[in-house]
Amino acid sequence: MVTKEKAVLETGWNLDNSYARLPESFFTRLNPTPVRTPKLIILNFPLAASLGLNAQALQSEGVAVLAGNRIPEGALPLAQAYAGHQFGHFALLGDGRALLLGEQITPRGERFDIQLKGSGKTPYSRQGDGRAALGPMLREYMISEAMHALGIATTRSLAVVTTGETIIRQTEQPGAILARVAASHLRVGTFQYVANWGTADELRTLADYAIQRHFPDVQAEPDRYLLLLKDVIKRQAALIAKWQLVGFIHGVMNTDNMAISGETIDYGPCAFMDAYDPATVFSSIDAQGRYAYGNQPYFAGWNLARFAETLLPLLHVNQEQAVQLAQDAIFSFDDLFHWYWLAGMRAKLGLFNAEPQDEALIEGLLNMMKEYRADYTNTFRALTFAREADTVLFERPEFEQWHEMWQARLERQQEAKASSRQLMQNSNPAIIPRNHRVEAALESAEQQDFSVMERLLDVLSNPYEHSPEQADYAALPAPTDRPYRTFCGT
Structure with a gap:
């Protein structure tokens, strides 16, 4: 033994x-x-x-x-x-x-x-x-x-x-x-627990621990607790932008499911969006659509406001000044998120620089995708490889007009078309964990057959490879009248 x-x-x-x-x-x-x-x-x-x-x-x-x-x-x-x-x-x-x-x-x-x-x-x-x-x-x-x-x-x-x-x-x-x-x-909820049931010294101890563990560069700063708040806000803005850019829907964005480190945590009723629609909800427990795809940035900011509230005693001895510092920090979230999201969307369209009309160009595409229920991932994949005929947008008059504007925008860059295509390949995954593929893997696993899951994991391990072997995993599920639902599993 x-x-x-x-x-x-x-x-x-x-x-x-x-x-x-x-x-x-x-x-x-x-x-x-x-x-x-x-x-x-x-x-x-x-x-x-x-x-x-x-x-x-x-x-x-x-x-x-x-x-x-x-x-x-x-x-x-x-x-x-x-x-x-x-x-x-x-x-x-x-x-x-x-x-x-x-x-x-x-x-x-x-x-x-x-x-x-x-x-x-x-x-x-x-x-x-x-x-x-x-x-x-x-x-x-x-x-x-x-x-x-x-x-x-x-x-x-x-x-x-x-x-x-x-x-x-x-x-x-x-x-x-x-x-x-x-x-x-460490979660936003960890700070809420100590702020509500702990002492002032315990709250300071927790904040110091979070700084030491995740933000050591600010340990010696006199305003380190404000810098802690700002760094957490910045990490969450970057994280939520990346969720939006790949069509990920967390499903249960409660404050206890937001990590101070900036990591995605607690995968319960999560899923990936197929047809683009900001109102998409999969979770069976989210009857009101609180955490729909399009609401995720807002509720990330809401959660961060709750985090800021816990830090008020540490931000300033004067309550009014503490509140003002917290509000100023929280107000920065929208701009930070928007900057990360816009930069990511530009990359998805092969744009290296910024022009004032870029956001209108992006929104024009997203609006068409919503109207015609175009698949989010596969639309950007088709644009990457100039296979527009693979999308439901093909031959729509408004799409042809949009496509001309996009091509003209690319021509105004110094970078060659080949560089733009490479940027798009690096920014648009060939595959995501399609909901029907995940369910098929889980159904097989319940029968003690784990090979389906193992093959799926292997394919998902290189989402930007764009290999021929990935094509089948990029296929959409068969049409159904039943909406896809996920469950918390607790």
């Missing part, structure tokens, strides 16, 4: 616990609930290597760690406390089915949270069972890795294991645990 010490050494765990050194009110220490018969379903080999982990060991004795049946040396498992506005309603929350094992220090000296999602009940579980189903955990694995390949800041997925146990959601489903990797799990 391999000893615990030898297994830890072979696996490569190098865990620290800086979060566990924060005030005890920020978390609850407890171990995962052991599972019956853990089985590794998928392991992220490149991610494991970058973390300094031995994939071979993870596939054998390391499965017990990924399932929560063994605690690696150096780990101090804990459930984090946080709050959040869920669809506008404030509530006390926390890790109800997840535990932070610790922070892996990589060979390059980087620090990443290692969290087990679906690891059992915690004091924050409320009425939940603390477990997770296989389908939602595989969905998070696929979508988060696709987002990473698209160049979008995101938490990542190290592994999914089944537990050998059945859990009840709408039906009986196989239980599973996801090992999630994040720059940190």
Whole structure:
């Protein structure tokens, strides 16, 4: 039998616990609930290597760690406390089915949270069972890795294991645990929790910790808390712009699902838009369309305003001046987002420089795409390769007029057409995780056939490759009268 010490050494765990050194009110220490018969379903080999982990060991004795049946040396498992506005309603929350094992220090000296999602009940579980189903955990694995390949800041997925146990959601489903990797799990909701139930000293401690971990360049600045707010706003503006540029819809943009690090976090009822429409909603729990595609920038700003409110005591001793500093910072979000989005849209159209009429050119295309229900991803892909006949816009009089204006705009650049095409290839993915492809992979996985998912992941790993092999995965789903719906999975 391999000893615990030898297994830890072979696996490569190098865990620290800086979060566990924060005030005890920020978390609850407890171990995962052991599972019956853990089985590794998928392991992220490149991610494991970058973390300094031995994939071979993870596939054998390391499965017990990924399932929560063994605690690696150096780990101090804990459930984090946080709050959040869920669809506008404030509530006390926390890790109800997840535990932070610790922070892996990589060979390059980087620090990443290692969290087990679906690891059992915690004091924050409320009425939940603390477990997770296989389908939602595989969905998070696929979508988060696709987002990473698209160049979008995101938490990542190290592994999914089944537990050998059945859990009840709408039906009986196989239980599973996801090992999630994040720059940190600090959320807007973390600050809301401390601001509402902690002390002023605890709030300052949390802010200092966030600065040390994510914004070390401002640690010595006298206005470091204002700079913290501004940096978080800037990262979120860049992140949400990238969501919009690829048609990603998060589905549940509550304040507890916004990470201070600027990473996409908590893939629940997320999906990618097919036909362009700002009103697109997939989530079954978003009946009012609060987090529709077109609303995401607005509610990102709304969430950041809630973050700014938590920092008011740290921004200035004078309340009115603190509010003014916070408001000025928040008001910058719209301009920042718009700048990132406009720069990204220019790149999608092969434009290297800026002209005042660019936004009208972009909006003209988007309006046509909405009117004729043109596929968002494939329209830009067709423009990239001058295959306009592949779109429903082809031979529409207004599109022909728009196309002439676009070509004239390209001619006014110093860069050659070949350079513009290369810029477009680098900015317009050939493929996204099409909803019907994700569902097909999950349906096969429920039957213990993981090959469909593995092939999909392989294709999604190089979305800007534009290879012939990707063509089939770019195809649209068959027409249906039933709207596509996603579910939270909790």
